[in-house]
Each structure stands twice: as C-alpha cells, then as structure tokens.
Amino acid sequence: MSPSIPLQEMIRAIRSARTQCEERGVIQRECAAIRAQFRQSDNDGRSHNLAKLLYVHMLGYPAHFGQMECVRMIASPRYSEKRVGYLGAMMLLDEKQDASLLITNSIKNDLSHSSQYVQSLALCTLACIGSAEMCKDLAPEIDRLLRASNSYIKKKAALCAIHIVRKVPDLGELFIPTARSLLAEKHHGVLHGAVVLITVLCECNPETLERFRKTVPDLVRIMKSLVTSGYSPEHDVAGISDPFLQVRILRLLRILGRNNEASSDTMNDLLAQVATNTDSTKTVGNAVLYETVLTVLDIKSESGLRILAVNILGRFLLNNDRNIRYIAMTSLQKIVGTDHIAVQRHRGTIVDCLKDPDASVKRRALDLSLALVSASNIRSMMKELLVFLSCCPPELRAEATSGIFHAAERYAPSQRWHIDTILHVLTTAGGDVRDETVPNLILLITNASELHCYTVHKLYRALLTDISQQPLVQVACWCVGEYGDLLLRGECQEMEPIEVTADSVLDALETVLQSHMSTPTTRGFALTATMKLSTRIDDNVDRIRSIVSIYGSCIDVELQQRAVEYNALFKKYDHMRAAVLERMPVIERNSPGHRNGDSMGDVIKEAEVDKVKRREPPLPQPPATQVCDLLDLLGDSEESVRAGPAQGGTVTVQSTNTAKPAGEDLLDLLGGFEPTPLAPVTVYEKNGVTLTLGCEKHSDSGVTVTLKGCNSSDSDVTSFALQAAVPKSVHLHMKAPSGDTLPAGGLAHVTQLVLLDNPSKVNLKMRIRISYSSGGSSIQDTVQIDSFPGLS
Amino acid sequence: MQFMLLFSRQGKLRLQKWYVPLSDKEKKKITRELVQTILARKAKMCSFLEWRDLKIVYKRYASLYFCCAIEEQDNELITLEIIHRYVELLDKYFGSVCELDIIFNFEKAYFILDEFLLGGEAQETSKKNVLKAIEQGDLLQENQSADWGGLPRDELL
DSSP states (O other): OOOOHHHHHHHHHHHHOOSHHHHHHHHHHHHHHHHHHHHSSSOTTHHHHHHHHHHHHHTTOOOGGGHHHHHHHHTSSOHHHHHHHHHHHHHHOOTTSTHHHHHHHHHHHHHTOSSHHHHHHHHHHHHHHOOHHHHHHHHHHHHHHHHSSOHHHHHHHHHHHHHHHHHOGGGHHHHHHHHHHHTTOOOHHHHHHHHHHHHHHHHHOHHHHHHHGGGHHHHHHHHHHHHHSOOOTTTEETTEEOHHHHHHHHHHHHHHHTTOHHHHHHHHHHHHHHHHHSOOSSHHHHHHHHHHHHHHHHTTOOHHHHHHHHHHHHHHHTOSOHHHHHHHHHHHHHHTTTSHHHHHTTHHHHHHHTTOSOHHHHHHHHHHHHHHOOTTTHHHHHHHHHHHHHTOOHHHHHHHHHHHHHHHHHHOSSHHHHHHHHHHHHHHHGGGSOTTHHHHHHHHHHHOGGGHHHHHHHHHHHHHHOOOOHHHHHHHHHHHHHSHHHHHHOOOTTSOOOOOOHHHHHHHHHHHHHOTTOOHHHHHHHHHHHHHHHHHSSSOHHHHHHHHHHGGGOSSHHHHHHHHHHHHHHHTOHHHHHHHTSOOOOOOTTOTTOOTTTHHHHHHHHHHHHHHHHTSOOOOOOOHHHHHHHHHHTOOTHHHHHHHHHHHHHHHHHHHHHHOOHHHHHHHHHHHTOOOSSOOEEEEEETTEEEEEEEEEOSSSEEEEEEEEEEOSSSOEEEEEEEEEOOTTOEEEEOOOSOSOBOGGGOOOEEEEEEEEOTTOOOOOEEEEEEEEETTEEEEEEEEEOOOTTOO | OOEEEEEETTOOEEEEEEOSOOOHHHHHHHHHHHHHHHHTSOTTSOSEEEETTEEEEEEEETTEEEEEEEOTTSOHHHHHHHHHHHHHHHHHHHTSOOHHHHHHTHHHHHHHHHHHEETTEEOOOOHHHHHHHHHHHHHHHHHOOSOGGGSOOOOOO
16 A cells, blocks of 8 residues: 555654754644645545644644544545544544544444445444443444354454443343354354453343353363364464463353352363463463463362462462563462462462562562461561561552561560561661551560560660661650660660660660651650659659750640640659659550550649649539439420430439549530520529520531520529430430539639430420529529520 | 553654543543653563553563553453564564554554454454455555445455
8 A cells, every 4th residue: 555645754754853842843834734624625635634633643732623524534435534534533532522422423324334344444433432322322233233244344343342331231131142142153253252242241240141151161162172173373373272262261261150160160171171281381371371270260160170270370480481470479369368278388489589670570479478477487487578678669668567567466476576576677667667556566565574674675776776767766765764774774684785874865865855857756755755764763863854844945835745744743743753654554455545655644634634623612413313303394205215315314414524534624615615606595594693595506407505604693603503304306415514603793604515416306495404502592493495596 | 451552762652542531631641651650660570560550561572662551350461462463463564563664654553453453352363364454454445436346345354
C-alpha cells in the first residue's frame, strides 16, 4: 500500500523541529490547514487529513475539532475513509462524549454491510468505545452475527458480545445459547472468543455458571486435543499448540471447577497431563503451567495433584528468570494459608529472594517470609528479616517493621529475645514504626520484671549513641526514669559494666530535652523521666528542680503544664512526691485507663482536682422511692412501665455525682456556659429562687435542655437539687449540676444540662422537682413544662 | 487488558490503545506517571509491577517499551506472549520493524493491533490469519472503489 505522503511529510517536519516552540509552530500551522480542509465538504485527501490530526493528537495536542470529521468519515462509502474514521473515533471519542452517540447509527448500518471488513471495523469500534446505550441498542445485531456469519466475523462478534456483557450484565442472557453452541467450532479464533465469552458470562452471574458446568467435558476434550495433537504450524508457539487458547480454557475450567466436586474430578486427569507434559524451558510453556497450577490450587483437586502443583511452583522459584520467580511467589502467597507445610519446604529459596535487587521481587519475598514465620523457625527467620530491614527500600519499611513486630509478638521464644528484637528494629528503622509500638514496648518491658536491669542498661546505651529515632528515645527515657535506680547501681550481668553517674543520666535526659530532633512528645517523656529520677537518686534533686522549673515557661503548652505541676509537686506537696512518683505497677494489657507515659500525669492531675472538689459539700441522695413518686405524678399507667429505665437514668446521675471523674466536671462547667440560642424561659419562681429553662435542638431527635437556677433573695440557698421525668418514649440523661449552692443576691448560678432523645417524636413534656434549703427550711416544688421554647 | 502503551526511551508516546473509558485528562495523567515509573526501572528488573490497582506487564524491544495494564485475574506470562506476538506481527508486516516504521506508519500499527486484539482480548491466535486480514484490508483501501461487489466476500479467516 502506498504511504500517505502528506502525512509522512508532516511527521518529518515535526520531527525536524529543534525546539518545543518550533514544533508547536509547525503543528499550529498544520492544524489550521486541517481545520480549513475539514470545512470543505468534498475532498480527496480527507483520510490523510484525519490521519495527520491523529498523529498530532498522539503527541499530546488538542484535537477535539476532529470529532465531527470522524463521524462524517465513518458515514462515507469509501473504505479508506471509513477505516481512518473509525480509528479516529476510537482515539478521539469515548463513551462520555456526546459525539459518540452520533456514530451509533453508522455502526448499525455497517454491521450489516456486505463487506466483512467494514463489518469488522464496526465491531472493533463497538467493542472499544461502546457505551451502555449503544450496547443495548446493538446487542440483537451482535447476536445475529454470532449465529449466522463466517468465522472472521464470528470471532469478532464474540469479543464484542463480551464488551456488551461487561457493560450491561443483564444482556448476558441473550448470548447464553449461542455461546454454548460456539464451542463446537473448529476455528481457533472463534473458540478462543467463545471461551472468553463463557468466562465473562459465568463471572457476571452465578446461575449462568451453574448452567455452563455442563460444558466441562467439552472443554476437557478440546484441551486434550490441543495438548496431544502433533505439530500444527499455524498455532504453534515454541512447541506449544495455541497457548493463548490453552490458557483461556484452563481459566474457564478453574471457574467451573471451583467448589464443585464433580467438575473437579472430570478435569483431574487433564490437569495432571498438562502439568507433566508441558515443556517449561520457554516463557510460553511456563505461562501454560502457571495457569494450570492456579487452576489446580483453586478447584477441589486430589492431594497428589496439589503436591504436583506446589512442586511446579517450587521449580519456578529456582528458575533463572526473575519474572518466573515473581510469579511463583505471588502464587505461593495465595496458598500459604491452606498448604502451609508444602510452602515451608521452599522457605530457604524465598528468604534468598529477599536479597534480590528487584523491588517487586523483594516485596513478594517479604510478604511470603512473614507468612512463613512459625514457632520453630522464628530465630533464623528473624535474623534474615532484620538483615533485610537494614537494606530495605523505603517503601517497604513500614510493612516490614509491622510484620516483624507481629511475628515477634506471636512467636517470641523468650522475653529477652523479644525486647532485643524490638530494640534492634527501633535502632534500624525507628522512623517507620507505627505509633502503638511505643506503648506496646513499654507494656512488654514492665511485664518482664527480671529484665528491668538489662533493659534499662541497654536503652541507656542506645540513648547515649543516637537520639534521632523518636520511638526509641521515648522508650529509653521512660525506662531511665522508671528504673533509674537500677541503672545507677552499676552492675548488670549480661552487659559489660560502664560508669554511670547521676549526672551523666541527667545529662543524657537534658540532651534529649534540648535537642532540636526531639518531638514534643519525646520532650514530655524526658521531662517526666527527669522528674521521676528525683525520687530514685539521692543527690542532684536541686538540679532536677532547676530543669523542671525552666520548662515552666516553655512555649509548648503540654510541657509547660507538666513542668508547672511538677514544680507544684516540689513546692507544696513535697511530702507526697515519693508516693506520687513511685514505681509503676505492672500494666495490664488492654486496661481501660492505660495510656502510655501519661499515667504519671493523670495521677497528679486527679490528685489536684480532688482537692478542689473536697471543698464542696456532697450532694443529697434522694432515696429511690422519691424517684418512683416523681414518675407517679405523671399519672398515666404507662409511666409505671417507664419506671425501670428512668430509674436507671436517675440512678446513673447519682453515681456520676459521687464519682466525679475529672473530665465530666470540666464538661459540665463548660456546658453551663454554652449560649442557648433562644431566650430561656422562666419556669419557676418562688422565694426568690428562679429556675430558667433553655433548650437547643442538636440533632433530629435530640434536644439539650439547660436549667439554670438563680437566687435573688437575701439568704443563701443550699442543697439545691433538680430531678426530672419525661414521657415514656423519650430518653433522658441528666448531667451533673455545676453545684448545689445559690448564693444570695444572684451572685452565682447553678446550671444543669439535661439531654433528651425523642426518637418517636412525641410531644415533649417534662416534670421537674426542685428541692432546696433556704433560711433553715427544706422546700420542694414541682413544675410541669408542656411546651419548650423553640420546639414546635 | 485495560490499555496498551508504546513509548520510546525518551518517554515519547508512539501508540496508545485504551479499552476502558477515561477522560483525555486522566489518560494523559496515567500515561505520564506510568512512563516515568517504567523508565526509572533498571534493565534486569522484573517485567511485572503493581501500579495503583492494576498489574503492569512491560517489555523493551530495541528502543521501544511495550506496556500493558491487565487485571488481577489475568495471566502475566501470557500477556508477555501477547506483546511478543504483536511485535512479531509488526515485524512480519514491515519487514524487520524499527521504531521509525511505527512513527511514520502509526495508523497501520493500529490496524494490525485491531486485527490481533479486540476489546482487550486476543481475537486471532494464528499469525498467518492476522496478516492475511491486514493484507486484504490494504488491498481494499488501494482499490478505493465504492463498488464492493468487485471483491469476493470470501471465507477469509
């Protein structure tokens, strides 16, 4: 065929452009010329122009103005123009473009064209860019072509049907009968298309899969004839007869044999035959073997066959070709759960692959090695894994460290080994470990009480060497603080003795505190550790005091708070210091209060808040009977059923009142200051005591009610308490009140938050009982609130 | 197969065939990233890599990289064979093909690809048949006549 000269000249011109700018100039000129020529209706060089535009498009320049020209060319009666038109459509149009709908009609016409090459163009385009609408439109046409045409068209129609089924799975029904009959064809192209079509139909719909199980014997027969037939020049590739068809048949057999004993039995012999007879010296043979192995391992094959398959994978592992090794490891990964022992046999080779320079192979080897770690091989495997970690590519580090930790946790032969391993990982790859590593390690250390001396020595030495790895530094600081006395005692059997003085320990901690590499969390650890040492070491308490007081004006809020608290500990509560800072008990795994490193801080905070609370008188505890009374006041018989949960609600309030965890109180104090969006309504006013109610809807069924008590009389009101009851379906939760005293003259308020949840959207009502003492007498009153401000 | 890309050692695209609907912008982005990733790999490395959620199979023939993106269940080794078959077809058609042939006759490269693969799957496993079909198509184009009756509508496979 004679080359398209204008096109080639243009390509030459573009390529000879020396700079990007020059190239752009050439292209702009050409595009302008092409645009002009598109506007002319009848033109001999139309296909050349479009081809030029497509070249320009491939270089990355915009070419949308060619879309309509493609549509026009497709409708042309000339084959040369149709050909380029369809090519342009496939390159410039996609189903998201509106223009693609315009070619539907042309495709429809061309599908019934008298020339099979035109039909083929239409089929190709439909299979490439056919949208769901186009597929629905043209599916019957495709089915017709599948049944009544020559092999050339049939094979293309089959692949087009595949595209249709993928786009609109419901249309699969249409093709089922035809697909089955196509298996009887002799033409390899058609067979191949049929097999792929059946595969896709089965993948889309499990019922269809059941129906196609009947084809297993046919498939086995076809496959057998491929494998045992003599040399066929047309389909032979390096001694294998039509490997593409073989691979697709094997894949279909896999899908059909999965979870089905009968089908699996039928294919057993065949698979054994393929597995043993296929020549594995070239890639193509290995491709067929690979597919066979995948099929054997996925269906219900007999054990002899499975062992054969795993052995093939083992052979792959030893293959010189890196690709084959990679494939082998991918497959072994899939079966390491089920055929663990078989895979273990190849552990040595897999571990060797950790050293392969290719990153993909390394990744596979890592995954597989971690899966193969077991109690018996943990020591040797860990050695290899740690070696791997030191020369590991950065993208695999996080995976490697977490895998190593997980393995160490499950199979550690001894605690010391475990601690050593974790320390090794932290020194090598400390930057890539996950956050929970630090608390986990601390947990481990506290639990290994005999090793405290050894651990603290080791960590101290690590601290002296390098303080850049944050998790390691954090753990080291924590240990030094906790077990500082062991450190100063000097000897430790397993390690060579070094001279450790109190000063050197404090130097180390100060270095961490002042280093720019330390994160705020690390500094927090170091500060707390320094503080703890004040009870562990005899002299140098002054030095510690000075360190701590410096940080009292630190910019970091967390550090500042700690420093201030520790300072307070020195100044006002020195008698408590020893008790507060004593050795921590062994931490239970998963204990709710367990937070790494902050446990010390918590203790101090709670102690201080407790002192503040002791000044307040305890709240009255109304007996349970009073609660029931409140409910009876609401009158209806339904309410008695409500007694249980409501009681629970109010009882909870009591328990929260007495326990008073620090967090809750703070919340309530803040809750009191929450601005209510609407003006609160006064619901009770007597003896100078006023109770206002404000409410705010915070979700579809949730309402927050704020009750505020105020005292404008001359005498103080004490023991001020509120109780509430609501209709049956509404949930109530009363938060602890801010206090129980209303000083005279309205100087202060008592605020209490009530959370209501009204999922069934009943009319919201609330009855509140107010009780207080004023002027020596106890007063109790009840108010009913029928309408809430702001709620419809 | 989701797409096939051919590009030179300098990263210039020579052929792109997409079997999934993506916008032009997305295609450009994918192409750019993938080309960078593959060009960064060393010579002796594995032909397979995992990229986003796809498996990429690539092979270098002289100065051209042939790169295919396949799905999770597809067989990587047979994809290598598909690439090889395509190169063989190009070779047979152009007679000892080189990159320049593909540059100056890119539309023919597409036509050959479209006779070998359809919708991302192989449609014809016989080399001879693919080449015959291309030949016939070329003849038809030469003829340029609107009279279709002239050519036999044969059982050409």
